[in-house]
Amino acid sequence: MQDGFDITTIIFLALAVFVIWRLRSVLGQKTGTEQSPFKPVERSRTEPQGRGERDNVVRLPGVDRLPQSTPPAAPRDWRGIAEPGSEVARGLEAVVQVEPAFDPRAFIEGAKGAYEAIMIAFAKGDRKTLRSLLSKEVGEAFERAIAERERNRQTLETTFVSIDRAEIVAVDVRNRVAHVTVRFLSNLITATRNADGKVVDGSAETVVEVPDVWTFARTLGSRDPNWQLVATEAGA
Numbered sequence: 001m002q003d004g005f006d007i008t009t010i011i012f013l014a015l016a017v018f019v020i021w022r023l024r025s026v027l028g029q030k031t032g033t034e035q036s037p038f039k040p041v042e043r044s045r046t047e048p049q050g051r052g053e054r055d056n057v058v059r060l061p062g063v064d065r066l067p068q069s070t071p072p073a074a075p076r077d078w079r080g081i082a083e084p085g086s087e088v089a090r091g092l093e094a095v096v097q098v099e100p101a102f103d104p105r106a107f108i109e110g111a112k113g114a115y116e117a118i119m120i121a122f123a124k125g126d127r128k129t130l131r132s133l134l135s136k137e138v139g140e141a142f143e144r145a146i147a148e149r150e151r152n153r154q155t156l157e158t159t160f161v162s163i164d165r166a167e168i169v170a171v172d173v174r175n176r177v178a179h180v181t182v183r184f185l186s187n188l189i190t191a192t193r194n195a196d197g198k199v200v201d202g203s204a205e206t207v208v209e210v211p212d213v214w215t216f217a218r219t220l221g222s223r224d225p226n227w228q229l230v231a232t233e234a235g236a
Contacts, residue, residue: 076092076093076096078092078104080105081104081105081108081168082104082168087170087171088168088169088170088171090171091170091171091172091173091180092104092168092171094171094173094178095171095173095178095180095220098173098176098178098220098221099220099221104168107168107180107227108166108167108168108182110227111166111180111182111214111216111227112163112166112184114133114216114227114229115163115166115182115184115186115212115214116160116163117129117133118130118133118134118229119158119160119188120158120160121133122142122145122146122156122158123156123157123158123190125146125149125150127143127146130142130143132226133226133228133229134228134229135217135228135229135230137230138228138229138230138231138232149192152194153194153195154192154193154194154195154200155192155193156190156191156192156193157189157190157191157192157193157204158188158189158190159188159189159190160186160187160188161186161187161188161189161207162186162187163184163185163186163187164185164186164187164209165183165184165185166182166183166184166185167182167183168180168181168182169181169182169183169213170215173220176219176220176221177217177218177219177220178217178218178219178220179215179216179217179230180215180216180217180227181213181214181215181216181231182213182214182215182216183211183212183213184210184211184212184213184214185209185210185211186209186210186212187207187208187209187210188207188208188210189203189204189205189206189207189208190202190203190208190210191203191204211234212232212233212234213232213233213234214229214231214232214233215229215230215231215232216228216229216230217230
């Protein structure tokens with residue numbers, strides 16, 4: 001048996017080291033901190049009307065090289081949300097063109113939560129919660145109602161029994177601002193008491209069915225994910 005390496009083994013080892021060195025010099029090494037080959041995406045910002053957040057318009061690298069006309073995307077399946085070809089379906093298409101991640105089903109669940117939170121905050125006179133959920137105009141109307149109730153030394157009690165229905169009935173997108181109108185049908189126990197604790201309006205025991213039509217708005221593409229209540233009306 002011969003000790004050590006023979007000349008053939010040494011030559012193969014040298015070739016292997018050379019090949020590995022060449023591959024590393026061409027491909028580079030992965031350190032876990034590589035940057036994307038694309039430059040950082042620039043954002044063009046304009047101030048949305050009536051909102052503190054700014055509207056972000058993302059310009060993708062290479063967009064100027066895209067064809068001038070591209071075939072429209074196939075309509076999405078809004079089954080259970082809107083009838084195909086309806087005004088609501090077209091409005092939802094306009095929303096997802098700006099925000100592809102928009103999910104109308106998740107929006108409805110969020111609207112139900114906002115509906116209950118706003119109703120309870122209004123009953124309690126919780127101005128802080130209302131300011132975060134209402135537009136300026138709607139907030140001022142709620143503030144006037146709360147102030148009048150306080151002047152009359154009245155209290156409002158509201159208990160949610162259920163929200164039986166919440167459906168999108170209108171969607172409008174203009175200048176990247178989306179307005180989504182939802183019709184609610186809820187069951188409530190609501191009563192107004194005077195300073196002596198006597199019920200002067202409603203009932204502290206009777207469940208009543210309450211229809212409401214509320215419109216929520218948001219600037220699409222903004223960093224703020226929250227929708228604000230911008231209009232209310234009694235439902236039929």
